Amino acid sequence: MSRKEDIKVAAIRMFNELGLNQVSLKTIAREMGISDGNLRYHYKTKEDLILAIFYDMCGGLDQLVLKQKIEDLGIDMILKGQKESFDIFYEFRFLMLNLSTIVRNPELKRIQEYLQETLTQRKKAYHVIFLYMVGKGNLIAEPEEGRYEKIIDQMFLVGDFWLSDAAIYHPNDLQGQIKHYLELLLLPLVPYFTDEGRRIYDEAWAELWQEEVS
Numbered sequence: 001m002s003r004k005e006d007i008k009v010a011a012i013r014m015f016n017e018l019g020l021n022q023v024s025l026k027t028i029a030r031e032m033g034i035s036d037g038n039l040r041y042h043y044k045t046k047e048d049l050i051l052a053i054f055y056d057m058c059g060g061l062d063q064l065v066l067k068q069k070i071e072d073l074g075i076d077m078i079l080k081g082q083k084e085s086f087d088i089f090y091e092f093r094f095l096m097l098n099l100s101t102i103v104r105n106p107e108l109k110r111i112q113e114y115l116q117e118t119l120t121q122r123k124k125a126y127h128v129i130f131l132y133m134v135g136k137g138n139l140i141a142e143p144e145e146g147r148y149e150k151i152i153d154q155m156f157l158v159g160d161f162w163l164s165d166a167a168i169y170h171p172n173d174l175q176g177q178i179k180h181y182l183e184l185l186l187l188p189l190v191p192y193f194t195d196e197g198r199r200i201y202d203e204a205w206a207e208l209w210q211e212e213v214s
Contacts, residue, residue, distance in 0.1 A: 004042045006032065008053055015053075015094035020101075025049070047107040050095075054111055057092040061085060065125070073132040075197060076204035082159065082185060083208060086178045089163060093174065096163045119156075126152045138197030139189075151188045158185040179209065 001009070010032050014023045025046055029039040043049040064084050089096050103112035130148050133139035142148050162181035163174065170177045186201075193201055 003034075003038075004052075007039060007042055007049070008056065011049055012053060012092065012094070020050075020094050020098045045107070047105065050102065050108060051110060053092065054095055054114075057088060057095060058114070060088045060091075064088075073129050074136065075133065075138055075193070075200045076207075078129065079182075079186070079201070079204045079208055082182055083178070085159065086162070086182055089159075090175055090178065093163050096160070097167055099160070122156070123149070123152055126155070133197065137194055138200060140192050140194060143192075148192075151192075154188045155185050 007028065011023070011028050014028060014031060025039055025043070026036050028049075029036045032039070043052065064081055095102065102108050103115070127148065130139060130142075130152075134141055158181060162177075162185070166174050166177045166181065190198070190201065
């Protein structure tokens with residue numbers, strides 16, 4: 001692993017454990033046993049380091065999308081994909097817990113721009129999945145224009161900010177709350193499953209957590 005990667009690994013661990021505001025570049029350098037100048041050779045500012053880590057998180061999320069095949073589209077794919085994205089968000093939890101503060105930092109404006117730019121793409125992807133599920137008979141046709149758009153907005157809201165809620169109400173068990181918040185994320189969609197869709201959902205949900213235990 002390169003020195004740049006070592007720095008990111010150490011920073012993620014310290015940001016997660018101690019909090020974003022409690023960790024400086026000097027703190028990270030001291031923990032790693034290297035000089036502040038050595039660290040700054042790779043990342044001149046704390047914001048440079050945060051941005052690099054943010055892009056690593058986005059790269060992990062992009063890989064989830066890239067590995068999906070058209071024939072995999074459906075309820076079980078949503079379940080597995082969302083569970084894997086929750087795991088990634090937990091891995092980089094300091095970013096998600098501080099997101100609203102981070103995007104107000106002028107030196108990290110690119111993060112807000114990136115999130116805004118990709119929002120439309122994320123929504124389009126879900127609309128495609130929903131249409132595919134309707135075609136397969138697993139989801140009812142949209143009962144009224146805009147209904148599924150609102151459900152997608154609800155899903156994004158839970159997916160992007162579940163960690164903030166968990167940090168308030170379950171601060172000592174963030175990872176253990178993934179199942180609870182994943183269920184909340186999918187709950188708005190469940191009433192629109194057909195009987196066959198609900199059967200697939202129940203089986204996929206049970207299988208997902210059996211795999212987690214094993």
